[in-house]
Amino acid sequence: MIKIEVNMELCQHYGQCVFEAPSLFSLNDADKLEYHAEADDSERDNVEAAVDVCPMQAIRIVE
């Protein structure tokens, strides 16, 4: 299991993570980020891709 943390102080809701891991990150009706705090190990590449594309570098994998 992968634990995901998003620093919501940093997050600017740009939505780049949504393109990389759509099953884990989404923008709600108010265009605010929502995410799953846990992901299956098979999602690691997608979670890492979401971390990589975040312009605010607000997403962290808790190892």
Add this chain to the structure above:
Amino acid sequence: MADAGPVIIVGASMGGLRTAEALRRASYAGPVTVIGEEPHAPYNRPPLSKDVLSTGVSHEAVAFPARAATADVEWMLGAPVVSADLGARTVTTNDGREHPWRALVIATGLRSRRLDFPAITGRHCVRTLDDAMALRDELVPGARVVVVGAGFIGCEVAATARKLGCEVAIVAPGAEPLIRSLGAQLGAELRRRHEAHGVTFHLGRTVSAMLGEFEFGGLQLDNGEIVLGDVLVEAIGSECNREWLDATDLDLSDGVLADSALRAVSTDGTAHHDVFVVGDVARFPNLLFDEVPRRVEHWNIPTDTGKRAGAVLGAWLARDGSFGEVVARGFTPMPAFWSNQFEVSVQAYGLPALNDGDIRTLQGDLSGAVAIGYYRADHLVGVVGLGLKAELLPYRQEIAAHAAGGLT
């Protein structure tokens, strides 16, 4: 001896890091060495013209997290590479040591272009963490800061310095700030917002002389005007770090030419199967738009090119028959960038500069939040938003689906 030595990545910033990670993701388990000029492990540069200047940030706060998969990568930091021999498969560091490689990744990026004046106290640029920390110490309330250049770095530094209580003047040759990236209309609007915060502009002007013998004292402009100052920030663009490749046969006419698999291309047009180019220094075709190789200095490009190069190189080294399939996947990264100046957030997707004069307001209006679309042959090739975020994502998708349309 193709298997002798590690994969050597020259350049220890975001592009080099993402390449190393992608090699491991592609199941390459052999040795990887990253050799970089800077003393710091890879870190994120966008905060350098913003947070690092305004609040003071350590390397730890901007460093990219290390991943378990790349724990055995060897990092040689503070070690500039001075030359490469593609025939002998070596690079040489400035201590004279030769390093053999089985494959080479060129990720040396850019450096700030500087004004051609003597090196005196008070001259700054913002490219590295050390640059930003040196400038931060001088941005004290009341300091007179003269910024030369009105691109993104110049405008961001000006906004940050103003917020810190400095007196800020921008000198630039264009008619408006950011005119090359955003066009005159958005540039004028950003200028108005800067001016409302007390930044002064000297536009359409070049610098003819620098005042001060030992410490920076100001600039004389081409119309004779004097702009006095205590701190000079040179934000006049960048130059490619490619001199270490001068003795090779690579096409260095603008950065380092690569094919769409990011293999380095020689002046005779042939691609090296074991030499790759990533990041700001790479001039590559992006089939999202057309087949014209371009360098793209946007934040996401080192990551996208690093992943592509790592995947292709990993498949080539694996010799498991996957290489052709990996190359054929194609490479169509979506250029993206972000900027914050005062209360304005600027965000862009695609390549607005490819427009053929067809620029449309997509939603909103200039005085508030607005999205501007840039068209080529009636197809959206770029979008820039002020004060918009998620609202831009449908335009991003339109660019991804149709940007190359309309070309014959």
